[in-house]
Amino acid sequence: MGSISHPDPALxxxxxxxxxxxLSRRFGRETVNYFGGSPLNxxxxxxxxxxxxxxxxxHPSSRFILLENLSPLVQSPTAIFKAQYADVQTLVPSTVFDKSEExxxxxxxxxxTKPxxxxxxIDETSDDAKGDDLMQWKIYKGxxxxxxxxxxxxxxxxxxxxRTLLDELKAKGVTPYLSRTHMTLPPDEGAIFAQARAYxxxxNRNKxxxxCSHPTLSVNAGTKRACPPTDKALTAENKSSEKPACSxxxxxxxxxxxxxDPTIIVATLSVDGKRILLGRSKRFPPYWYSTLAGFIEPGESVEDAVRREVWEEAGVTLSRVIIHSxxxxxxxANLMIGAIAQVSDPAHETISLAHDPELEDAKWFTVAEVEEALKNGVSALGExxxxxxxxxxxxxxxxxAIANQLIQAAISKEYVGDKLARM
Ligand SMILES: [Zn+2]
Incomplete structure (x- = not known):
């Protein structure tokens, strides 16, 4: 991957x-995908x-991940910036949690306006030897x-x-990392960023x-929004501060x-296990294919959603579906639920793009073609x-990308077997 400016970080x-x-002896190693496996408790x-x-x-050991318009502030695409309290005290008063939620x-x-x-x-993987004393709260330390x-x-x-804070940081070489995804960060930082961005x-979307459409208040340390029964702003309009009942x-x-929001993503095997079904969307660069994916709908199981999406997008009817990682x-705010599935009847392998026009193409690739691509044809989209x-x-x-992990598993003898799967 020599020509890529930012190589993939380890998983x-x-x-x-x-x-x-x-369980690991029965089902193999667990695949921990990028953005998962957070070091935080x-x-x-x-x-x-x-x-x-x-x-x-x-606390002296506290760190703040800063996001500007949802882009993380970084020192480089492989190093997220971790601010200390002194850096952000103009935006975060030390009294911010002095009052109880009630x-x-x-x-x-x-x-x-509150920040x-x-x-x-807390990051329990940090150790005191690396600098500041960690925070101890009851039995928790980190x-x-x-x-x-x-x-x-x-x-x-x-x-x-x-603006002042951003200018100061910019002068120190800390700038927003503008990217469609941010998958060049080390895996620990990627997982922390994923949590930060989602919250x-x-x-932002639930002010x-x-x-009842009235303004909400951030509670539970930013992980819940309450609709308070009163709002002092209403008294400024000579109204009662009392708000209407809200369920x-x-x-x-x-x-x-x-x-x-749960989403399925699936690597599909042919009846003989010797080919894999992949598709390409119109926005992909030339020769790019990936696993099929789509949202799970209300009242639908993961397995049913996998079968529906593959039939709608590619006209292929699946039998067994297993969840991989x-x-x-x-x-x-998605959770990609990665599956591997197989067709059980050769008549069900026929591809049709006539149902849902979402894909530009769908195609069966041989294991050899996929192996060659995994060796020499992988990169971030467009790189x-x-x-x-x-x-x-x-x-x-x-x-x-979980798509890559699913494709690897679908052609792996350890994962799907050899003689049994590929007849
Ligand atoms: Zn309400």
């Missing part, structure tokens, strides 16, 4: 996941404990990690503060209640919590392949 490989166990049960959050926010909700005033700040978890939105927004004062994007306050509401995909790539051969996504 995450947490040791405890790959340790020997009864999210400590989700501490998100309402403001004494903990107050201690964490300006008080914050009771005193809610939608005219006051979009999310507690992501480096607290937050995400902060540094897009220019809010009132004029907040915009000016943000900040969701907070108003999806049920999000009285029932379990998925409008208050971030959502994850998954990949968080924070653009904006050049290896110098040994022969123009006209198949091109495939890089190993950081």
């Amino acid at each position: 995450p490989a947490p040791a405890h996941i790959q340790a020997d166990s009864m 999210r400590l989700s049960f501490l998100r309402t404990e403001h004494a903990f959050l107050s201690a964490a926010v300006n 008080e914050m909700i009771r005193e809610f005033d939608s005219r006051v 979009d700040l999310v507690f992501l978890g 480096r607290p990690c937050f995400a902060l939105d540094v897009s220019e927004k809010g009132n004029d004062e907040q915009k000016a503060k943000t 900040l994007d969701w907070n 108003f209640c999806g049920t 999000t306050r009285t029932t379990i509401s998925n409008l208050s919590f971030p959502r994850t 998954t990949q968080p995909w924070p653009y904006p 050049p392949a290896s110098k040994d790539y022969v123009e006209g051969n198949l091109r495939l996504p890089p190993s950081t």
